[in-house]
């Protein structure tokens with residue numbers, strides 16, 4: 144099923160019974176939230192391949208039971224006043240004898256999966272396919288679809304100030320793919336030591352090691368990465384998240400940006416700029432991208448994983464010209480880029496404003512969720528400090544001397560998946576804490592989550 148958050152396979156038993164049960168469960172465990180609009184009966188029936196009558200009957204039955212309501216002008220919605228089932232309203236403390244609560248994934252990198260603009264994406268896919276000619280159906284251009292590269296160059300000029308030519312843009316299957324390509328080509332070109340922020344995204348470390356690069360930790364403080372020590376580390380390239388450090392959430396201070404660009408020179412050394420969540424700044428414009436200031440020395444990386452959803456698997460790099468050829472060869476050898484159909488659909492979505500509209504809406508949602516989660520935590524656990532600026536999709540909570548891994552395990556028993564800051568550290572020092580994503584956390588669950596975290600901390 145694409146229209147509702149549950150899977151639907153052919154199975155024995157009346158379809159109406161199975162659909163009613165699936166809807167009740169999705170409402171009880173928060174996958175469908177109060178006020179959320181359900182698909183029109185005709186669309187859902189098409190999607191489930193059942194008769195429309197089955198869907199209207201189930202909608203009527205659940206309305207009568209108080210799970211759903213009909214609003215004039217907005218179709219069928221999840222009832223605003225419906226009391227959530229026992230799993231959502233249960234007190235925060237875990238009962239060792241009860242089975243684990245259904246898991247809520249609060250990974251720091253997840254956007255709101257239910258807010259994916261499904262009908263817009265479907266329409267863009269259909270238009271993309273309609274417009275394709277037989278010649279478009281061969282192997283995709285390894286550097287990316289020409290139309291998408293053109294649209295991306297415009298987009299990045301407009302939103303990040305990059306003066307990129309479409310020829311400088313390379314389309315990949317996401318940032319993990321971009322990093323793996325870059326690291327392999329750096330290693331093949333003779334690079335050996337890669338500076339990485341400590342702490343950093345664990346995938347980045349794995350990818351560097353797999354490519355044969357030796358990751359060298361660059362320490363961090365409240366002003367971002369200590370780029371003033373880079374010259375002493377004898378690294379060939381460095382990876383940074385200057386607009387919003389992952390995972391600490393600090394911004395690279397202006398003098399540190401200058402030191403970094405001075406260190407890189409005019410392409411003698413490479414700065415890899417992971418701009419993973421620049422779209423989500425609340426109440427402040429994003430800082431200028433480094434690649435806009437010194438394009439010859441900076442490889443700029445972006446992705447749709449947070450602006451749309453990770454499943455789309457499309458990312459991009461804007462590369463200094465002298466790195467592009469090596470990456471082009473690696474891409475041509477691998478044929479690992481995304482499908483032409485998806486690339487064209489994204490190009491259409493970006494060109495007609497649908498992408499920007501979705502990002503603007505998502506920005507408001509995440510801003511509100513962050514504000515509510517910070518407020519709920521201040522109430523439930525007043526001593527917990529939140530790191531970093533008002534941005535992105537996650538909080539880094541300082542847990543003092545508490546054992547991070549024990550806290551993660553305790554929260555898992557309470558049905559919450561969070562990450563320990565320790566999983567991002569390279570050396571033992573560095574901020575301790577929990578990474579709590581709110582991108583995929585429905586607003587109505589925020590107080591429960593804050594109470595569960597507070598309770599876990601009290602018991603630690």
Ligand SMILES: Cc1ncc(COP(=O)(O)O)c(C=O)c1O
Pocket residue numbers: 252316317318319320344384389417419445446447448453457458
């Ligand atoms: C620091 C950082 N950069 C980039 C990404 C996006 O990676 P991808 O495009 O491969 O999903 C993530 C997602 O987890 C991330 O945490």
